Amino acid sequence: MRGGLWQLGQSITRRLAHGDKKAVARRCFASEAELKKTVFHDFHVAHGGKMVPFAGWSMPIQYKDSIMDSTINCRENGSLFDVSHMCGLSLKGKDAAPFLEKLVIADVAGLAPGTGTLTVFTNEKGGAIDDSVITKVTDDHIYLVVNAGCRDKDLAHIEEHMKAFKAKGGDVSWHIHDERSLLALQGPLAAPVLQHLTKEDLSKLYFGEFRVLDINGSECFLTRTGYTGEDGFEISVPSEHGVDLAKAILEKSEGKVRLTGLGARDSLRLEAGLCLYGNDMEQHITPIEAGLTWAIGKRRRAEGGFLGADVILKQLEEGPKIRRVGFFSSGPPPRSHSEIQDEGGNNIGEITSGGFSPCLQKNIAMGYVKSGLHKAATKVKIIIRGKPNEGVVTKMPFVPTKYYKPS
Amino acid sequence: MALRMWASSTANALKLSSVSRPHLLPPFSFSRCLSSVLDGLKYADSHEWVKHEGSVATIGITDHAQDHLGEVVYVELPEPGGTVSKKSGFGAVESVKATSDINSPISGEIVEVNKKLTETPGLVNSSPYEDGWMIKVKPSDPSELDSLMGPKEYTKFCEEEDASH
Numbered sequence: 001m002r003g004g005l006w007q008l009g010q011s012i013t014r015r016l017a018h019g020d021k022k023a024v025a026r027r028c029f030a031s032e033a034e035l036k037k038t039v040f041h042d043f044h045v046a047h048g049g050k051m052v053p054f055a056g057w058s059m060p061i062q063y064k065d066s067i068m069d070s071t072i073n074c075r076e077n078g079s080l081f082d083v084s085h086m087c088g089l090s091l092k093g094k095d096a097a098p099f100l101e102k103l104v105i106a107d108v109a110g111l112a113p114g115t116g117t118l119t120v121f122t123n124e125k126g127g128a129i130d131d132s133v134i135t136k137v138t139d140d141h142i143y144l145v146v147n148a149g150c151r152d153k154d155l156a157h158i159e160e161h162m163k164a165f166k167a168k169g170g171d172v173s174w175h176i177h178d179e180r181s182l183l184a185l186q187g188p189l190a191a192p193v194l195q196h197l198t199k200e201d202l203s204k205l206y207f208g209e210f211r212v213l214d215i216n217g218s219e220c221f222l223t224r225t226g227y228t229g230e231d232g233f234e235i236s237v238p239s240e241h242g243v244d245l246a247k248a249i250l251e252k253s254e255g256k257v258r259l260t261g262l263g264a265r266d267s268l269r270l271e272a273g274l275c276l277y278g279n280d281m282e283q284h285i286t287p288i289e290a291g292l293t294w295a296i297g298k299r300r301r302a303e304g305g306f307l308g309a310d311v312i313l314k315q316l317e318e319g320p321k322i323r324r325v326g327f328f329s330s331g332p333p334p335r336s337h338s339e340i341q342d343e344g345g346n347n348i349g350e351i352t353s354g355g356f357s358p359c360l361q362k363n364i365a366m367g368y369v370k371s372g373l374h375k376a377a378t379k380v381k382i383i384i385r386g387k388p389n390e391g392v393v394t395k396m397p398f399v400p401t402k403y404y405k406p407s
Numbered sequence: 408m409a410l411r412m413w414a415s416s417t418a419n420a421l422k423l424s425s426v427s428r429p430h431l432l433p434p435f436s437f438s439r440c441l442s443s444v445l446d447g448l449k450y451a452d453s454h455e456w457v458k459h460e461g462s463v464a465t466i467g468i469t470d471h472a473q474d475h476l477g478e479v480v481y482v483e484l485p486e487p488g489g490t491v492s493k494k495s496g497f498g499a500v501e502s503v504k505a506t507s508d509i510n511s512p513i514s515g516e517i518v519e520v521n522k523k524l525t526e527t528p529g530l531v532n533s534s535p536y537e538d539g540w541m542i543k544v545k546p547s548d549p550s551e552l553d554s555l556m557g558p559k560e561y562t563k564f565c566e567e568e569d570a571s572h
Contacts, residue, residue, distance in 0.1 A: 062477075067503045068478045263503070267503060332483055356481070385499065
């Protein structure tokens with residue numbers, strides 16, 4: 001038996017748990033009663049949320065709106081997502097930045113206070129343990145958000161390295177923000193709506209920037225970022241004020257900002273050409289292969305200093321053997337694991353994410369092909385249910401991004 | 408259709424009832440809270456319907472199935488002249504997020520395929536029992552139809568299946 005939104009939740013859960021064998025077994029057998037619930041759970045159900053298991057959580061994959069409509073509405077008006085299943089944490093201490101630089105590829109020391117970036121935690125072979133948005137609050141305080149399905153291994157990884165770091169006299173400690181909940185408000189109405197709920201001038205907060213400020217009466221961590229390609233915010237709110245904030249956002253938008261589930265979120269990030277950890281990025285894929293060379297700071301390229309630096313810097317020098325690229329195709333929408341062939345029928349790679357784009361009304365996909373076959377306009381065959389379908393390599397994003405940046 | 412069914416926790420979700428004709432809706436519409444079940448058809452537990460008239464049986468997926476699947480963006484169907492076997496797959500339905508096999512409720516020879524679905528797969532959503540039909544089959548054993556569910560039985564089956572998720 002194949003298919004269904006439930007299946008989507010399950011397959012993503014299993015993939016996100018990749019690398020943690022116990023978690024796979026545990027999650028495959030978790031009954032719904034054992035799934036964790038965000039503080040918004042009852043709010044979701046009351047608003048017609050269809051809850052499915054996702055990375056050990058009961059999450060809304062869809063509300064009354066179809067996934068197609070939700071995706072389009074996010075880009076035309078706005079969407080409000082519960083992303084509380086993702087894990088927020090703070091690293092504090094004089095040596096927080098040098099500590100984190102051992103674990104991620106970003107130039108953490110070079111971040112100005114109040115700014116952040118997407119980065120990758122690497123393993124000793126240069127592969128991706130997880131992707132994460134990190135933000136420097138102050139020189140001795142870094143705020144991070146990691147993916148839900150990677151939480152356990154990420155925290156274990158950080159803890160292990162923190163012990164060693166502190167044993168050598170390093171000054172760093174951490175706090176996991178389990179007392180907070182995370183909302184993502186995305187789309188063109190995100191800023192106008194949120195402005196109604198705070199006194200601080202949001203037009204002075206640019207993409208990637210971070211503030212601690214009062215929103216709707218509670219102290220929130222606000223980052224102008226998201227995983228949809230749209231302008232928008234991720235809001236960390238004290239859990240006891242989360243539902244009130246969600247209600248206020250929906251009310252202020254007069255129904256135009258819609259509650260939106262994981263199904264549409266996946267379409268949006270795919271249209272934006274963004275990786276889903278567990279599909280497009282895994283322990284054996286390096287940031288170079290994934291097309292995230294831009295995320296390695298200039299100084300870090302020269303110095304290394306992160307796990308797997310030797311592998312990554314070598315790939316920087318010589319070029320990787322495989323590369324993540326986008327595809328358009330005809331026929332059925334490609335899905336994860338569809339084989340990619342060249343026009344002569346030779347295997348050249350595999351699809352890692354794909355589907356029908358609501359905004360473009362055509363099939364889009366991303367996957368890895370051998371270097372040399374990654375140029376835009378290269379023709380390929382995508383094999384679906386044993387049949388070849390015409391495809392072509394294309395640059396990403398598929399739908400242009402609209403990040404709010406100084407002009 | 409081998410679609411793993413699930414339901415919203417809300418009490419009023421997916422209330423089912425028999426109606427004489429399904430409402431026609433545009434191809435891409437908001438999910439409805441009401442799935443229709445027609446009299447005069449037979450239903451499979453994998454959510455296909457069969458309408459047997461004379462020597463030909465018409466097959467498609469139910470309103471309940473398309474409601475759970477979401478907007479259909481691609482329908483893959485076999486060629487006329489092939490055969491189908493009871494409970495075996497003959498095609499696939501693709502939505503924005505998922506792929507589902509379509510199983511045949513009966514065995515027989517495929518005599519016609521709905522070519523309109525190639526260009527307009529949304530017909531499966533807007534008109535699952537009429538314009539969204541998929542294949543017409545000459546049954547090899549009409550008595551296979553006897554083991555399929557009638558509308559009342561299917562309605563109850565869907566309610567029970569949804570309640571268990």
